[in-house]
Amino acid sequence: MTETNASTGAGPEFGWREFLTRWSEEWAGARDPGEEGLDGDEEALRARWLGFAPATPERIAALEERLGRRLPPSYRSFLEVTDGWRHAGGFVYLLGGTEHVRWHRDEAGLGEMFREYLDEDASPEEIDEADLWDRALDLGVESDAVYVVMDPQDVDEHGEWAVYTWAPWRASPPERHGAFRDFMQEMYREFHSLRADRDDAPQFANATTEALDANVSEARRDALRGDYERAERLLTEAREFGRPRAKALLDQIKWLLGDTYLADFGGLAADPVYEQELLPVLAAEHAEESWRDDDSFKFRVGAVPAELTGPAEQALRQARERTFVYAPEGPFGAAVRAAREQARWGETDAAWHTLLAALPEWRPLGPDQLAPVGLLADPLLAPVLTAERRRELLATPRGGEATGTPRGGEATGTACPAADVSPDGLAWLADRELDGPRQAYRFVLVEGVEARELPAVIGAKGDTALRAPMARWEADARGSLPYDEALVAVGRAGPGWSFAFDADPLPFHAPRFASPAVAASRNGRAVVVWAAPAEHGQPALFHLSVAERGEERYACTVQGTAVERSGDIPEALDPERLFRQGRWDEAAALAAIAAAFGVSLPRHALTEGRLHTFVTRSWTRPPGPGETYLVASVRIGTPEDPQAPDGPDA
Structure with missing residues (x-):
């Protein structure tokens, strides 16, 4: 089935006689003999012609002399076929011909009304809408409060004037049509659409509706074959004509x-x-x-x-x-x-x-x-x-059409495979932006433990059950926590590894920090990373600690040019190599960790997806002799959230 010619007509030449004859025949064929009409409808029905006699060259010349302008091509050629038109769509009952067309000169006060809504911030387009009514050519004679005008200042390369329609009951700005022929094609589609919506719509059948309905069926097959672009074009046209099924399919x-x-x-x-x-x-x-x-x-x-x-x-x-x-x-x-x-x-x-x-x-x-x-x-x-x-x-064939070839070849224009959105490794963390300027983060990687088991392994505050999956912004909206705790998202970090990730930690405090890697490493290895950019006068931070079987093996903390280290750090992770002479290379450090342990963090899931969460226990060591900590806490969650943790801890 080929695409219907129901609304073709680009360019200055347009087959008015064929187009208007088809329109008239379809209007007459759909008209109920008992239907109440307007003056002239009976004559149009008998003649099966919604137009009038052609305008003579003399009448067209007289009109152009009266207006002081040569008419745009498509309107001029329209007049050569019919000197006016009945029922242009559903709300314009009579379009004027050579006798009635005139300059509008804001006779209805529309320009003044539009200007009342302008202020000092009005755009050039809004000002032009108000000025339109002073200069436009008025085409409408009878309508349901619909104004139809042509703008002699809005002219294309073919000399066509744009047509504007406006109705107060539509509560929208004037609608623009590039040329008179475009306006008439839109009115033809409106005629079809309104007829298709009537209770007697099944009786409205003609060559145009049959072609469009065949295109709807073809479009669905195209869509199932993967040629959704052609399907979209066919369904868009059919929807504009009000054909059943077209909108339901197109909306999908x-x-x-x-x-x-x-x-x-x-x-x-x-x-x-x-x-x-x-x-x-x-x-x-x-x-x-x-x-x-x-x-x-x-x-x-x-x-x-x-x-x-x-x-x-x-x-x-x-x-x-x-x-x-x-x-x-x-x-x-x-x-x-x-x-x-x-x-x-x-x-x-x-x-x-x-x-x-x-x-x-x-x-x-x-x-x-x-x-x-x-x-x-x-x-x-x-x-x-x-x-x-x-x-x-x-673009993927489906629904029983999987063995078919999409129209247009092996693949349509946009059928290229979508790239993966989560890069391997950890280095992406060094240049990410998670919903704002703060780019600090911390995470725990645990070997040999499923993600659902992390609350019990790392240590959860209160209930060890994971919360239902949530987006990061939902987690942020639940309120704040003490600086030594973390609301972490959990998931898989590669073969044999799980992660707990905190995207918004408060400032790192080295003297009181206690790495959760020790507690998390009971079944194998655990890795903790805490990083923060330089801000508020504080140097950039990068901390790494690794534990195995309940014992810390090594750790390092780099703050600006200062480096603290403990244990036997492998050469690949040596902070002196990764951050030599104060040269900050967070991405290199993250890449080295990813390579050393074979781990990745899923960027898309952490930034756009929904993950289970839980609140960890304290990341701060207990007070030593002579020390006292006072930690404030704000309840997170809402009264409607039965999973919100308990109140303040001190």
Whole structure:
């Protein structure tokens, strides 16, 4: 099936007779004999022609003389076919011809009204909108309070004047169309769209609707084959004509491309077949905007003015509590379960590869689904799907079309594999920015222990249970801790290693610091790193301590040019080599640690993902003889958070 010619016509030459004849025939064919109309409708119905007689060359010349301007090409050629037009879209009942066209000269006071809203910060575009009404050519004769004007100062390389339409009931700025022919094509699409929305829409069938509906079916097949770009083009045109299914399918592509504005899946979220997949997606986006009331969500899921009940209420509650679990059936569902387990421990790259490998096995819930958009509602998997990965998902054949070749060859233009987002090793920590200027961090690496066991191994304050996975900003929002404790995110740090990472420690204090590596090394080796940039008059810091089987083997602390060391430090980790003569090389030190122990920290999971957390015990040694510590603490969490730790410790 080829793309429909329903709205073609680029360039100065345009086939007005064919276009307007098709429009007239479709209007007449869809008209109910008993339908109330306007003056002249019966005549137009009998003639099956919404226009009038062509304007003679003399009438066109007289109009141009009256205006003092030569008409733009597409409007002039339009008049040569018909001297005016009935029913331009749904709200312009009569477009003027040579007799009625005139300079607007702000007769309706619109320019004055627009200027009332201008202030000293008004943009040039806003000022131009107000001035438009003084200079524009008025085309409208009868309408539902819709103004149609051409701007003689907004001219393209072909001499076409831009057309602007504005209606007070639309509550939006004037809408621009590049030329008169573009305006008329938009009105033709509006005619189709309004007819398709009527109760008698099934009776509105013609060659144009048949071609567009065939394109919708073809677009879905294209999308499943991986040619989502062509599918998007076909569905966009079909949606503009109001064709059934087009918006529901197009919104799935748009959502995966990150364009969620006005995307609601065309009512498909209220369909029992698809609600389990699409309601959570709408709810997840709504829950991210805490300022929104639930009326907007009700509107999108068709619940206005009723209260949310059943699946919609459950979806919104799960989105706010971040408890939704995407659980499709079949082989793809098994891959989703495996990917969730990988993502929860920081292996987001591995999770993506697991999903991608199984994507050809994905099957739609019904004929109006073309991708597993439910992934975007899962709080663990949504961060895995970066913009590049979403495009790769769309470009991957699936849904029974996995053996097909995407239209356009072996791969579409954006089907290149998405790169992994978490580099190997630790050196990336030296130049990262985690949501702000503070770049200090500390972490513990533990060998031979699963990440879920870290609270018991490192030492947790209070309950040793891990908190539910959360994003870093959510952890930050829970409040502050004593400087000697840490709210750490946990995960896997490579084969046989786990990590506990604190992205926002308070200042390091060497005399009272007690490395948690000793306690964490009961089952093997443990590595502690604490680094901070130079700030507030304090030199840059880098600390490393390594313990094994409950004993510290070696440690070093570099602060500016001062170096403290203990134990037998391997040559590869020797601070004198890594930080020689005060030359600060944090990245080299991190790379050396990664190579020495075969460890990595997952950048994407720590910065964008959701990880389990817990609060460690003190990182400060007990007071010695004659010492007294006073440590203040602020409760983290909220009254609604049953996992918030206990109150102050002293």
